[in-house]
Amino acid sequence: MQFTIEVNNRSIRAEKGETILSALNRNGIMIPTLCRMAEFTPTGACRMCVVEVEGRDRLVTACSAPVEEWMKIRTHSPRVIRARKTIVELLLANHPDDCLYCERNLDCELQRLADQLQVRERRIRGSKIKPRRDQSSPAIVRELSKCILCGRCIRVCEEVITATSIDFIGRGSTTHVGPAMDRDFNFSSCIHCGQCVLVCPTGALHEKHYLSEVQEQLSSDNAIRVIQYSPLVPWALAGELGVKYNRDFDRILNAVLRKIGFNKVFLSGTGTDILITELADEIIKRRKSGEKRNLIVSACPAWVKYCEQFFPELLPMLSTLKTPQQISGAIIKSTVTPDGDSHRIYTVSVTPCTAMKFEARRDSMTRKGISDIDTVLTVRELARLIVLYGIDVSNIGPEAADEPMALRSSASLMAETAGGIAEAVIRSLFMKEGNREADRLAVKKLRAAGSFREATVTEGGVTCSVAVVDGMKGFEKLKQMLDGGTLYDLIEVMACPGGCVNGGGMQPAGSREAVRQRARFVWQTNDQEAVRGPEQSASVAALYGKVFEECPELAGKTLFHTRFDRRDVLL
Amino acid sequence: MSKIEEVLSHYMEGHHESLIPILQDIQMTEGYLSEETIVRIGSFLRMSTTKIYGLATFYDRFRFYPCGRVHLRICHGTTCFINGSSAVVAAVREALGIEPGQTTRDGRFSYELTACMGGCNEGPMVMVDGEYRTHVRAEDIPEMITKLKAVADLK
Numbered sequence: 100m101q102f103t104i105e106v107n108n109r110s111i112r113a114e115k116g117e118t119i120l121s122a123l124n125r126n127g128i129m130i131p132t133l134c135r136m137a138e139f140t141p142t143g144a145c146r147m148c149v150v151e152v153e154g155r156d157r158l159v160t161a162c163s164a165p166v167e168e169w170m171k172i173r174t175h176s177p178r179v180i181r182a183r184k185t186i187v188e189l190l191l192a193n194h195p196d197d198c199l200y201c202e203r204n205l206d207c208e209l210q211r212l213a214d215q216l217q218v219r220e221r222r223i224r225g226s227k228i229k230p231r232r233d234q235s236s237p238a239i240v241r242e243l244s245k246c247i248l249c250g251r252c253i254r255v256c257e258e259v260i261t262a263t264s265i266d267f268i269g270r271g272s273t274t275h276v277g278p279a280m281d282r283d284f285n286f287s288s289c290i291h292c293g294q295c296v297l298v299c300p301t302g303a304l305h306e307k308h309y310l311s312e313v314q315e316q317l318s319s320d321n322a323i324r325v326i327q328y329s330p331l332v333p334w335a336l337a338g339e340l341g342v343k344y345n346r347d348f349d350r351i352l353n354a355v356l357r358k359i360g361f362n363k364v365f366l367s368g369t370g371t372d373i374l375i376t377e378l379a380d381e382i383i384k385r386r387k388s389g390e391k392r393n394l395i396v397s398a399c400p401a402w403v404k405y406c407e408q409f410f411p412e413l414l415p416m417l418s419t420l421k422t423p424q425q426i427s428g429a430i431i432k433s434t435v436t437p438d439g440d441s442h443r444i445y446t447v448s449v450t451p452c453t454a455m456k457f458e459a460r461r462d463s464m465t466r467k468g469i470s471d472i473d474t475v476l477t478v479r480e481l482a483r484l485i486v487l488y489g490i491d492v493s494n495i496g497p498e499a500a501d502e503p504m505a506l507r508s509s510a511s512l513m514a515e516t517a518g519g520i521a522e523a524v525i526r527s528l529f530m531k532e533g534n535r536e537a538d539r540l541a542v543k544k545l546r547a548a549g550s551f552r553e554a555t556v557t558e559g560g561v562t563c564s565v566a567v568v569d570g571m572k573g574f575e576k577l578k579q580m581l582d583g584g585t586l587y588d589l590i591e592v593m594a595c596p597g598g599c600v601n602g603g604g605m606q607p608a609g610s611r612e613a614v615r616q617r618a619r620f621v622w623q624t625n626d627q628e629a630v631r632g633p634e635q636s637a638s639v640a641a642l643y644g645k646v647f648e649e650c651p652e653l654a655g656k657t658l659f660h661t662r663f664d665r666r667d668v669l670l
Numbered sequence: 671m672s673k674i675e676e677v678l679s680h681y682m683e684g685h686h687e688s689l690i691p692i693l694q695d696i697q698m699t700e701g702y703l704s705e706e707t708i709v710r711i712g713s714f715l716r717m718s719t720t721k722i723y724g725l726a727t728f729y730d731r732f733r734f735y736p737c738g739r740v741h742l743r744i745c746h747g748t749t750c751f752i753n754g755s756s757a758v759v760a761a762v763r764e765a766l767g768i769e770p771g772q773t774t775r776d777g778r779f780s781y782e783l784t785a786c787m788g789g790c791n792e793g794p795m796v797m798v799d800g801e802y803r804t805h806v807r808a809e810d811i812p813e814m815i816t817k818l819k820a821v822a823d824l825k
Contacts, residue, residue: 266720266724267728279708
């Protein structure tokens with residue numbers, strides 16, 4: 100039902116049951132918000148979105164108050180603006196004044212609000228919050244003095260990721276956000292997915308930076324610098340650098356990275372192709388031996404840690420394969436220097452993920468004390484590196500990546516969306532089992548909305564059933580199915596809703612629709628590319644046909660496997 | 671059966687609304703909430719320890735370290751404050767060498783600040799092991815602590 104309300108002396112149409120904010124936004128009136136997150140139930144905690152409603156003494160929070168028929172609203176009256184401005188001034192009262200040195204300078208919601216409301220002097224002085232910087236986690240840094248207690252990270256962690264690793268601790272002026280027992284992050288149940296980083300309005304939560312490490316290596320004479328990047332990185336990087344993406348940019352990036360000083364540029368997508376091949380082979384092997392057991396993809400490091408700490412009983416179902424990044428890392432450290440001085444190789448991996456930073460530091464990802472991947476950068480960090488090295492991406496010619504990992508299939512790009520690995524494995528499986536295209540309609544189910552999806556694909560007498568968990572919210576349903584005794588050929592779990600396209604190292608998407616838009620880009624590209632699966636990729640053929648045979652370390656493919664153990668943390 | 675299990679046996683598993691009563695019971699029997707206790711309550715109620723710790727730190731009543739054998743509560747309410755409770759706190763801090771909420775190394779003493787204890791005309795008030803002391807002055811503190819040391823040693 101629609102009705103008319105009066106806003107700033109003009110009539111607008113409002114829908115019964117919606118909030119004041121959504122009615123205003125639909126009619127082109129913008130109101131500042133802070134604690135609000137799209138698609139979450141509003142809390143009305145920050146009071147930034149207050150409006151004046153005639154007949155009510157107090158200001159009303161537009162994000163949480165339902166619109167009513169008789170309402171006469173003033174959205175930018177002097178009283179409202181004064182209230183909003185005071186809120187920002189109060190937030191700034193105990194905020195450290197180090198914007199120039201802050202991670203989020205020029206990209207900070209608090210800064211933007213202060214600017215929009217024209218806070219130009221310090222009217223309210225408070226004692227500053229004692230600086231506390233928690234750098235214990237390999238992926239995420241907490242800077243408590245910059246926290247404005249909006250609670251967005253807490254809600255994401257609890258309601259989206261369901262890890263519930265952080266909460267408000269204490270009360271009043273000593274309130275802060277932290278893990279159980281106020282320990283540091285590395286002891287907590289944090290799975291390093293980085294969703295909290297995406298929603299943090301200030302610089303209180305951000306990924307751990309490794310750029311100085313990279314710079315040091317870039318200026319070293321002795322190091323062989325190798326970089327690999329995930330299939331989604333070129334697209335995300337174009338957005339981060341503010342240039343228009345086209346298909347050439349993938350190859351332009353190779354040239355850019357060489358210009359920065361990397362000796363070799365590889366594609367992590369080849370690693371993904373190997374993962375897909377190995378998973379398809381594993382399913383076929385199990386088919387042949389008649390073994391009926393669930394196989395859960397272990398390509399999402401955040402999910403793996405989640406499993407290790409919350410559901411160690413599921414660990415035997417987990418595929419022992421490493422993630423694409425680590426598979427490529429193992430290949431790099433084994434093949435780039437033929438004479439075996441792999442300690443000279445410095446490997447950097449660029450991903451849309453923060454949990455990969457944690458994964459690269461796992462004990463089982465090292466050989467003789469040398470990590471397969473030395474440094475993991477997020478897309479944001481790579482953008483900074485490119486700017487720092489003064490490279491004009493619009494004025495550079497495309498180059499090919501280096502052999503043996505120079506090509507990727509479109510299947511590996513698919514793996515960046517939730518359900519993509521499952522779809523790619525099915526495709527690969529049917530190609531291997533009699534050179535058939537998988538039934539497109541049945542596979543399409545895996546691209547549907549919803550946090551838990553299933554599909555059973557039958558083609559030429561071969562049936563394959565898969566399940567996809569898109570964001571940890573869907574895990575509950577999977578657990579029910581597993582407890583009920585359902586057997587799947589393959590289960591894919593992605594911790595971030597939407598998959599890597601919404602990873603902690605990407606630009607914040609802001610809404611589910613925006614994440615879906617990114618997935619649509621991936622699907623479109625997938626339709627356009629010629630090399631659809633790992634079977635058609637020349638790089639994969641060369642690796643399996645030649646490189647693995649010739650390298651004693653890789654011949655048994657044991658380097659592509661790892662193990663997962665129960666992890667004791669405060670749950 | 672440990673004290674914690676004894677407390678938990680009175681409650682239903684997985685009922686989140688029992689959280690505060692359980693915490694109160696354990697605070698009563700144990701004197702503080704240890705890390706192990708919080709983890710156990712978490713698994714009993716199927717709640718995250720983060721949530722439990724976050725909630726417990728909101729309330730002043732819950733402690734996370736064992737109390738001393740003698741526990742002082744110093745009223746920091748408005749009237750006691752006007753009557754000079756700050757000086758009393760400072761004296762206790764100096765005599766014991768610890769901050770509110772902490773316990774001395776020898777385990778004899780701990781103290782905390784509380785809101786109004788309802789003895790506004792008798793302030794400043796100090797509660798020693800559940801017993802009220804009225805009109806406490808800062809200069810009384812050293813002697814009081816010396817006497818209480820003996821009490822603590824008897825416990």
